[in-house]
Amino acid sequence: MASLYLHIPFCKTKCCYCDFNSSAGKEALYEPYLAALEREIAGMAIEGNRGALATLFIGGGTPTVLTSAQLVHLIKQVEGLFGFTGDIEITLEANPGTVRESDLIALREGGVNRLSFGVQSFNDQELCILGRCHTCREAEQAVRAAHQAGFKNINLDLMYGLPGQDGDSWQRSLDTAISLTPKHLSLYQLTIEPATPLEGYIDTGNLSLPDEDEILEMDAVTDQFCQETGMKKYEISNYAELGFECRHNINYWRNREYFAAGAGSVSYLKGVRDKRVADPAQYIDLINRGGSAVVESEELSQEASFRETVVMGLRMTQGVSLRELYDRYTIDLKEHYGDTLSRLIGLLLLRLTEDRLHITEKGFPLANRIMAELV
Numbered sequence: 001m002a003s004l005y006l007h008i009p010f011c012k013t014k015c016c017y018c019d020f021n022s023s024a025g026k027e028a029l030y031e032p033y034l035a036a037l038e039r040e041i042a043g044m045a046i047e048g049n050r051g052a053l054a055t056l057f058i059g060g061g062t063p064t065v066l067t068s069a070q071l072v073h074l075i076k077q078v079e080g081l082f083g084f085t086g087d088i089e090i091t092l093e094a095n096p097g098t099v100r101e102s103d104l105i106a107l108r109e110g111g112v113n114r115l116s117f118g119v120q121s122f123n124d125q126e127l128c129i130l131g132r133c134h135t136c137r138e139a140e141q142a143v144r145a146a147h148q149a150g151f152k153n154i155n156l157d158l159m160y161g162l163p164g165q166d167g168d169s170w171q172r173s174l175d176t177a178i179s180l181t182p183k184h185l186s187l188y189q190l191t192i193e194p195a196t197p198l199e200g201y202i203d204t205g206n207l208s209l210p211d212e213d214e215i216l217e218m219d220a221v222t223d224q225f226c227q228e229t230g231m232k233k234y235e236i237s238n239y240a241e242l243g244f245e246c247r248h249n250i251n252y253w254r255n256r257e258y259f260a261a262g263a264g265s266v267s268y269l270k271g272v273r274d275k276r277v278a279d280p281a282q283y284i285d286l287i288n289r290g291g292s293a294v295v296e297s298e299e300l301s302q303e304a305s306f307r308e309t310v311v312m313g314l315r316m317t318q319g320v321s322l323r324e325l326y327d328r329y330t331i332d333l334k335e336h337y338g339d340t341l342s343r344l345i346g347l348l349l350l351r352l353t354e355d356r357l358h359i360t361e362k363g364f365p366l367a368n369r370i371m372a373e374l375v
Contacts, residue, residue, distance in 0.1 A: 003054060003248055003256075003259065004041075004053050004056050005248075005259070005260040006037065006262050007061065007262030008033075008058065008065075008066065009021050009023065009060060009264060009278075009280050010024070010026055010060065010061050011061055012024060012065055012098055015130055016130060016131040016197040017130055017197075017198040018193075018196065020061065021278045023280075029281060030065075032284050033284055034066070035284075037287075039288075040293060041081060041261050044261060045082050051083070053088060054088055055089045056078060056089070056248075057248045058071065058075075058093065062095045064103070065095075067103075068103040068110070069106070071110070072111070075112070076110070089246075089247045089248060090114060091114040091155075091248055094116065095118055096134040096138050096139040096142035097134030099146075101149060105150070114151075115146050116154075116157065117143060117155065117157065119156050119157060119158060120132055121136075122139065122140070123136065123173060126169070130159075130162065143156070152183070154180075154182045154184070155184035156177050156180070158174070158185065158186070158187050159189070160173075160189055160190065160218045161209060162210075164207070164208075166210065167218055170221055171221050174221070178225075178231075183240060184241070185226070185239045185240070187237055187239065188237050189237075190209075216365070234316060235249070250316070252312070254312070255312050255313070256268075261276075262283070263278055263279065263280045272297055273299075274296070276294055277293050277294075306329040307375055309325065311375050314350075314359050314371065314374070319357050322334070333357065337374065344363075349362060349363035
């Protein structure tokens with residue numbers, strides 16, 4: 001399956017918790033960046049020759065700071081260069097503060113069939129703390145406008161473990177989210193990233209985070225809520241109605257190949273992981289001079305790729321297949337991990353059933369520790 005990720009490194013405002021490759025106030029770069037991006041994609045399509053794309057994901061940043069006409073043009077350029085399968089999944093990340101119904105109609109008609117809204121919270125105080133550029137009401141209006149525009153596959157990103165948040169507030173955000181009838185929810189615990197403004201607010205005591213017991217309460221609220229509303233957990237942080245799992249992300253979690261283009265983007269082809277320069281101005285300059293924007297390359301050994309595939313695959317509730325791993329790498333998982341695997345199974349953190357290895361319900365809250373032992 002051929003997949004392509006395109007990175008748009010621009011935002012309307014920069015949120016205080018964000019360490020993604022994105023920045024605000026660079027409107028002058030939009031047009032030259034898109035031209036450079038299309039030039040990189042064209043070169044990639046010629047070199048790649050891997051058939052039609054089955055998934056296209058346009059992320060950021062906030063892709064919807066661009067006009068709908070610019071985004072549709074980009075999609076059409078990609079289609080002309082790669083071709084699309086008949087059931088292609090085209091995902092666009094969107095910020096509720098940057099889209100109108102007319103934009104959404106144009107995007108839907110232009111080929112986008114999966115919309116991912118970065119809502120983060122349906123509590124205005126929490127949104128203010130995070131530095132989001134929209135209100136709860138604007139988020140609700142944007143999702144309803146997407147339905148009106150004809151989108152059937154809508155994801156909402158929400159965060160928990162926010163400063164000042166408790167289980168009741170998290171429950172209210174979940175209730176509001178499900179009332180908007182999305183097909184997919186991505187529910188992430190807030191991570192305090194180094195050198196972000198939020199880290200400074202926490203370190204100086206201006207903001208405080210929920211304690212471990214409160215986080216566990218929110219986890220319990222999430223699991224019960226999603227079970228009751230028919231949202232099936234298929235990955236550590238992702239829930240979907242049956243048939244609406246994100247195929248693009250599943251390709252990542254299976255550690256399969258994918259193309260990527262744009263500042264800071266990372267591709268994985270023929271066992272080589274390539275990372276492009278993060279600064280959009282430098283990216284534009286490198287591409288326009290006819291060179292490569294790749295600044296880091298890593299060729300994975302068979303064993304390193306095997307371990308990555310195990311660790312990433314265990315993020316999904318279906319786990320990993322021992323037979324598929326052996327067919328791909330000629331490495332026996334049980335022999336490779338030996339006593340470590342036996343110990344994690346004995347602690348009821350992993351479960352081995354016939355051909356598949358899974359993280360248990362007990363193990364999911366400790367997933368990062370489990371994966372650190374397997375990597």
